[in-house]
Amino acid sequence: MNRRSVLRGVGAGLSAAVAGCFGYFETESVWSGAPLVEDRPDAVYLPASVEEMASYGTRDLADGSRCSLHFTFPHRFWTVTGSTKTRVEVAESDSMHLMVSVWDPVTGVVLPRQPAGTLLSDGDPVESYQLWSMLAQRMGYHFGNNVSLPGEGEYEVRVDFDPIGVRTAGAFAGRYQQAESASFQIDFDSSDVLDLSIDEIPADRRGTRAATEPMTGMGPPPGQVPPASDLPGTPLGTGSSADASIVGRLLDEPPAGIEGTGEYLAVSMRTPYNRIALASSSLAARIDGSSVDLVETIDDGLGHHYGVVLSDSLQSAPTIEVATPPQLARHDGYETAFFDMPSVDLEEP
Structure with missing residues (x-):
């Protein structure tokens, strides 16, 4: 039609x-x-x-x-x-x-x-x-x-x-x-x-927890991040916050161009189903009672993510806190998700 x-x-x-x-x-x-x-x-x-x-x-x-x-x-x-x-x-x-x-x-x-x-x-x-x-x-x-x-x-x-x-x-x-x-x-x-x-979309499917497939073949990529299994580094688990998928990785060193030495904590926040990067948010990691801000970053291996160079080796499970939800305008199907985002406990390395 x-x-x-x-x-x-x-x-x-x-x-x-x-x-x-x-x-x-x-x-x-x-x-x-x-x-x-x-x-x-x-x-x-x-x-x-x-x-x-x-x-x-x-x-x-x-x-x-x-x-x-x-x-x-x-x-x-x-x-x-x-x-x-x-x-x-x-x-x-x-x-x-x-x-x-x-x-x-x-x-x-x-x-x-x-x-x-x-x-x-x-x-x-x-x-x-x-x-x-x-x-x-x-x-x-x-x-x-x-x-x-x-x-x-x-x-x-x-x-x-x-x-x-x-x-x-x-x-x-x-x-x-x-x-x-x-x-x-x-x-x-x-x-x-x-x-x-x-x-x-058929009436009996409208409002169900799913998403339509991203557009392909018209030039621009839709902003997908790599599947969790393709991310570099040590897996720290995956959690969900207000329907956002939060994936943690620990790298032995930061990607090129990031100042500092030590382990690098990377958090990839994406939509469910289509893995669209959830940009323009504010994230922090709480580790052993201390909080450190994560910096929004793009990298060819990690894609869009939030990351920080750690001053000490990570020995415990970090908790990811979302201070500000993604500051992205929303079309139908996304306008009710990714608000009031609770913290997510990842896993120990």
């Missing part, structure tokens, strides 16, 4: 209203009516539907990273500030949901570097877009927002990336420290969005 089918199903009056005076759709009355699962668990769950997405292409940045620009229907999402989430509804002026990903093309590791979007017409800026760091079941970890365009036609979308906002280690040590930008030429036609498909 696509949005044209939705419009046919709601009657001529609404179709005319959606067509609007600008000759392209104004979608609040249609897309904000997409069902939200009732009786949702405080966990990852299957939403009522999944939407197709399309691409405006990929670009290589000067520092060796790669970025892409995708779009789909405008739809609701939730922003997160501290432990508070705020629902963002579709506005009448929204033309599409715009999505940006940036990653290392060699390893596939998605890079947490904040972008901002600018829409230009004939070289002149006409709109500025805030892009939230986001979590979605199909797109994974990305940046996005509902955006409005003045009308159909040709535009340039310039995406400006900040230097990376986390510690870099291993093959990434010292990289992505400068701002970068990329430009995409787009020819906006409302039919490109209207003709995207919407796949409904």
Whole structure:
């Protein structure tokens, strides 16, 4: 089913209203009516539907990273500030949901570097877009927002990336420290969005504790971290906190580029089912009554993780405490998970 089918199903009056005076759709009355699962668990769950997405292409940045620009229907999402989430509804002026990903093309590791979007017409800026760091079941970890365009036609979308906002280690040590930008030429036609498909999930599966498969084959990786069995180091067990999987590893020494000598405690926090990295959180480890902060880091072997060089050899089981839940906006299926996160006891090495 696509949005044209939705419009046919709601009657001529609404179709005319959606067509609007600008000759392209104004979608609040249609897309904000997409069902939200009732009786949702405080966990990852299957939403009522999944939407197709399309691409405006990929670009290589000067520092060796790669970025892409995708779009789909405008739809609701939730922003997160501290432990508070705020629902963002579709506005009448929204033309599409715009999505940006940036990653290392060699390893596939998605890079947490904040972008901002600018829409230009004939070289002149006409709109500025805030892009939230986001979590979605199909797109994974990305940046996005509902955006409005003045009308159909040709535009340039310039995406400006900040230097990376986390510690870099291993093959990434010292990289992505400068701002970068990329430009995409787009020819906006409302039919490109209207003709995207919407796949409904059977009613008896909606709200069950599961997740749809991440998108593959469209360019950007979804931000998955390695399976626990593939992580380097000594296993320290796995726990769950507010449905987040927390995996501990102990390395004999820190990855290249991290200062200090001694053992390295690494904690990988990921979604269940799809192993999407849960970034932008604050973690600490309590060891023998003392607490030490874990630093958000990307490494080619560990992927996205939180880690610290230990001053003494680890002899006891560390307890992982989550001071701040992932500061990621959420799409349907993730907005009830990863809040009020209790501590997790790992195992002795």
